[in-house]
Amino acid sequence: ATPTALLAATGRGAQLGVLVSGPRALETLRHVDTVVLDKTGTLTTGHMTVTQVTAAPDGLGRDAVLRLAGAVERGSEHPLGRAITSYARQEPAGRELPEVTEFRARPGWGVRGVVEGRLVEVCSPGGEGGGAVGGPDGLPDSLARALADAEAAARTVVLVRVDGVVEAVVAVGDVLRAGSYRAVDRLRRLGVEPVLATGDRAATAHAVAAELGISEVHARCAPEDKAELVGQLRARGRRVAVLGDGVNDAAALARADLGIAMGCGSDAAIGAADVTLAAGDIGAAAVAVRLARRTLATIR
Ligand code: ADP
Numbered sequence: 001a002t003p004t005a006l007l008a009a010t011g012r013g014a015q016l017g018v019l020v021s022g023p024r025a026l027e028t029l030r031h032v033d034t035v036v037l038d039k040t041g042t043l044t045t046g047h048m049t050v051t052q053v054t055a056a057p058d059g060l061g062r063d064a065v066l067r068l069a070g071a072v073e074r075g076s077e078h079p080l081g082r083a084i085t086s087y088a089r090q091e092p093a094g095r096e097l098p099e100v101t102e103f104r105a106r107p108g109w110g111v112r113g114v115v116e117g118r119l120v121e122v123c124s125p126g127g128e129g130g131g132a133v134g135g136p137d138g139l140p141d142s143l144a145r146a147l148a149d150a151e152a153a154a155r156t157v158v159l160v161r162v163d164g165v166v167e168a169v170v171a172v173g174d175v176l177r178a179g180s181y182r183a184v185d186r187l188r189r190l191g192v193e194p195v196l197a198t199g200d201r202a203a204t205a206h207a208v209a210a211e212l213g214i215s216e217v218h219a220r221c222a223p224e225d226k227a228e229l230v231g232q233l234r235a236r237g238r239r240v241a242v243l244g245d246g247v248n249d250a251a252a253l254a255r256a257d258l259g260i261a262m263g264c265g266s267d268a269a270i271g272a273a274d275v276t277l278a279a280g281d282i283g284a285a286a287v288a289v290r291l292a293r294r295t296l297a298t299i300r
């Protein structure tokens with residue numbers, strides 16, 4: 001590849017919303033055959049909103065639980081946390097959120113803190129109620145049903161536990177980016193196989209994958225699991241690009257043959273990537289692959 005042609009391609013890429021770190025990235029991009037896609041903030045907008053709150057029967061009640069959950073999530077930078085806090089603040093009971101001590105956030109799990117002497121956890125349902133209804137560690141029927149319905153509708157669901165007792169199931173929704181379906185479809189037509197990798201649970205992940213026609217799905221991935229998945233795919237001879245936006249995608253982006261970050265993503269993701277797409281333009285991922293192939297094919 002002549003330097004002039006690569007330079008021209010780099011410039012053309014910039015016009016099309018594809019910022020390439022250097023000529024080597026274009027060379028790698030040309031041979032990519034697999035793309036590992038993050039869900040939240042990449043395929044979806046990442047602007048999350050609470051869609052439903054289901055309080056436990058005979059518990060503290062919806063208002064009290066939202067107030068506690070909103071307070072603890074105030075310390076979180078996760079889109080889920082922001083959604084829950086702003087939702088709680090819209091309720092009369094949440095206008096003044098109480099103080100939180102001993103706050104801790106665990107990535108890929110959730111948050112906890114002490115509020116008014118009670119331990120409040122807002123977190124992933126884990127093994128609980130994952131289809132199994134009732135039982136000592138399970139959820140009351142009404143909560144288990146709310147959880148299953150919300151996940152089938154592609155929502156992310158978190159539990160609010162107060163002093164170890166599940167007091168509510170909160171469903172949080174986020175919409176697919178307008179360009180996601182087309183982007184995935186175009187990548188596939190270019191021979192690039194899409195793989196979904198998300199921290200969300202299986203039911204939610206499969207519901208989103210079904211909307212996009214993605215058949216390979218990896219759910220409940222911690223950041224290191226995403227990176228491990230990339231390593232495994234590469235070991236099988238695949239040429240792997242990762243497309244992500246979050247701090248939790250940085251390790252996978254770095255481990256890929258080629259990392260692609262959403263321009264609207266975190267500094268950690270952009271820093272770890274070889275290619276950055278303009279803002280939220282996921283369609284630019286397919287444009288980038290086509291550009292690399294076309295440019296480099298003509299300069300043989
Ligand atoms: P993703 O890959 O979809 O961005 P994350 O790794 O950020 O997912 O989070 C995975 C899961 O951890 C979430 O689906 C949620 O169950 C839980 N979680 C993470 N952060 C929070 C939070 N601040 N509050 C409640 N739950 C959280």
Ligand code: MG
Binds near residue numbers: 041042244245246
């Ligand atoms: Mg993300």
